Amino acid sequence: MMNKNFLKLEFTKEDSYIHLDLSDNFSTDDPLFDELAFYLGGLEYHHQKDSATIHLTTLEKLEILCKKAREYADEESEESDKYEQVKVLVSNDKYYLDSSLALANAYDSIELIQNNTLKVSLDNKFGAIDLLGNEIIPIKFDDLYMLANDLIYASDNNAISLYTLDKAEEFHDLEDVLENDVFSYQQSYFWLKNNNKWGLFDHKLNQIIPFRLEYDYCELLSDDVKENIYIKVFKDGKCGLINGLLNIDLIKLDKDIEDILVNHRKNFLVKKHSAPDVELGILDLDKNSNKLRDLN
Template sequence: MKRILVVTALFSGIIGFSQEEEVVEIMEVEETVIESTESGNVNQYYQNNSTDIVTGEIDKTLLIFKGKNSSLYGLKDKSGKVLVKPIFNSINSYGSTKDRIRASLSYGKEGIIDPKGNIIIPFEYSSFYYNNTHNIYTTNKDGKSYLFDYYGNKLLKESYDEISIEDNYFKVKENGFYGILSADGEELLPIKYDQINYYQQENWFLITKNGVDNIIYSNGKNVFGNKFTSVSKLDYYFKFILVEKNGKFGIVDKTGNDITPISFDAVDKNYNGNFFIIKQNGKWGLYNIVFKKFLIEPSYDNVKMLSNNYYLLQSQNKKTLVDILHNKKVDFTPYDEVNNYISKNIAVVKVDGLRGAVNIDSGKLIIPTKYNYLDVNSNYIKASLPDNRLSDIYNYDGDPIYTDVSFIKSLNNNYNYSKITSKGKMGLMYKGKEIIPTEYDQIKDFDKSVFVLVKKDNKSALVSIVDGSFLIPLSADPIMVDAEKNIVSYKKKNYSIRLNKLVEIK
C-alpha cells in the first residue's frame, strides 16, 4: 500500500501580493513514511533508524542526509534532529545558507526552502546563483533569467535572456542587446547596446553601439558632454582615454584634459608606459606623451609593439626590430614573423611556417628555422621538431646541448636541474649545461640530496649533482641510499656525504 505525503507550506508571492497557504503534493512514498510533520514524531521514528547517511554540510550548521533504503535527501541539525524528512531528489550545499537551501523534487527543477521545509521559491527553475552581497538569487526557467530576493519575491516584472548584478544595477540582455535597470527595475539605459561594461570606481558605463564606444552616466548623459564623437578607455583606471573629434583622434585624462593633441589619424590601444603607437598622415610612428613628440617618426606602414621595449617596424618589404631602450636596430626582413614575447635577448622568428631564434645583440640567426615550436625557458631553449615527438635543446648562444630529446623532467621540483632522455639514454643538465652525459639507463634522484644514483649495463654509480663527479664509480656491487638520514651503504660500509665528498661513518 502506498500513501500520499502532503506538506503544508507558507509561500511568499510576488511583490505586492498577499501571502497564501499552498498545499503541495510532493511524491508518493512507501508506507513506512510517517505522515505527521510534528518534529517529535519524526525524531522518534529516526531514533530507531540509524542507517541514514550524511552526504554533506551547509554553513557548518545543517547536515544533508540520505534516508534509510532511499535515494532521497533531507536535513538534520548537528545534534541529529531531523528538520526536513528525506523527500527531495537533491539538496545542494553550493549556493545554500543555513536559512535558505537549494533543493529539487525532480531532475532540472530546483527551488529554495528554509530549514523547516517551507517553500521560499517554488520548484520550477533549472539552477540558482546566490549573490550574498545583495541577498539576491539569479535563476533560469525555459531559457529566461529571473531575480528573487531573500524572501522569494520576484524583483523584476519581466524576464530576460540574461541578468547580471553590477553593483546597485542590473545588466540585462534581450534579443542580443544590453541595457541597465535600477534596483527597483526602472530602465536607466535602454536595451539597445551591443555591449555595456560598468566601472564602479567612477560610476561610469562604457557602452558600444555599432562599433562606436562612449562613456556615459546611469542617466544616459555623456561623461564629457558633446565634446567628443566617441570615447573609449585605454586602461582599467581611465588614466588614458581615447577620444575622437571631427574624425581625428587623441588621448585625454578622466577630466577631459588633453594628453596629446586630438589631431591624429588613429591611436593603437596597445601602449607601453608613456609610448603610444600613433598614425599621422597615413603612416605609423611611436609617440612619447611626456615630451609630446614622436620618438619614431610616423613613416612606417605598420608598427607592432612586442615586449620589453621592442617594436617591429614595417615599411613596404622591409622589417626592422627596434630596441628603444638601447637605441638599437636589427634588420628582420628575412623573417616572415616575429613572436611578440622577447626573452633573454632572443627573438623567435618564423620562415615558411617553421621557427628559429635570433640573437638581438648580434642580429644573427643562432637557431635554424626548422622547428615547429621554440620555448625560451629560464635556463635553456627547447626546440620541438616538426613531428612534435622529439626536441633539441640549445643554450642561449645557440649551441646545441642535446638532440633528439624525448623527455625532460625537473629534479625534485628544482627547475635548475633537468633529467634528459635522449635516444633511450638519460643524463642531467644544470642551468643549460650538461653535468651528466646522456649515457645511462636510469637516473634516480632523492629529495634534498646532492647526488643521484645512475645505472648502466647492470652497474650502479653515485654521482654528484654539484659537478658531475663520481662519488662511487660504476660497480656491480649494490648501492643502498637512505636519503632522510644521508646514509649511503656500499660494500658493507656506511657513508655520509659532506662537502661533495663520501665520508665513511665509523
C-alpha cells in the same frame, strides 16, 4: 553653524614604529575612508605621489588596512553565529531534511548555498527552501545559484529571474544579467537586460539607471555613482563612453576604438585598433551646457 562630524586620526611616532589611532566613529562606510582607500589603490599610485591632500606612509597604510581587516573579521564572526546545523537523511536515493520541524519532502539533492538557504532539486529542476522546508523559490528552474549575498539567480527556458532572500522575487523574464565589479573595495553593481534595454542596479537591486540603454554591452567605469556615472558602451562593433545619469555621449561610438580604460577617476585611456594608445585629458561635464572641457 553647520554641525560637523570629525574623524580623528592620531599618529604617534616612536623610535622604531609609527602608531595610528582612529576615533570610534571612524567607519569604513564613511566617504573619507573611500578617499583613503582610493589613494591606496594601484590605479592611483602615480597620481598619489604628487597629491598634496593625502599622503600616507607605508606604515600608516598598513594601519588602515589592518583596521579594515579587523572589521571584516568581526563581520565574519557575526555571520558564523547565524549558521545553524543542518542534517540531511538519504533514503532510496532521495534526500530529506532531518528535523522535527521540517516538512517531509523528498528531493534529488540538497545543498546549502547561503546561511539558512538550501538549494534543492527534483526531476532535474531547481529551487530553494529554508531550514524548515518552506519554499523560497519554486522548483521549476533549469539553473539556480547565488549571484551575490542575498541575491539568487534562476533561469528557465532562456528567461532569467532574480530573487532576494528578504523580498522574494524582484525581477523575472530578464534577457541577461551581468555583474559589474568596478573596484574590489566596493559592492558589485548589476546590469539587467529587458526588452533589449539595459538598466543599472546596485547589489540590493535598487535602481540606478532604468531600462533605457540600447547597447550590445555596458560596463560601469565610475567608482562613485553618486558623483558620476561613466559607462563604456558597445554597439554594432563600435565603442564609446556615455554619462548614464544625463544620458549623453562623452565619447561617441567609434568603430576604430577597441577599448576605453580608466587611468584616473576622470581620465580615460582610449585604445584604438589602428593606432597606439592615446590618452585623453580629464573629462569634465558642464551640466548646464552639456559640454566637455579638456583640463589638460
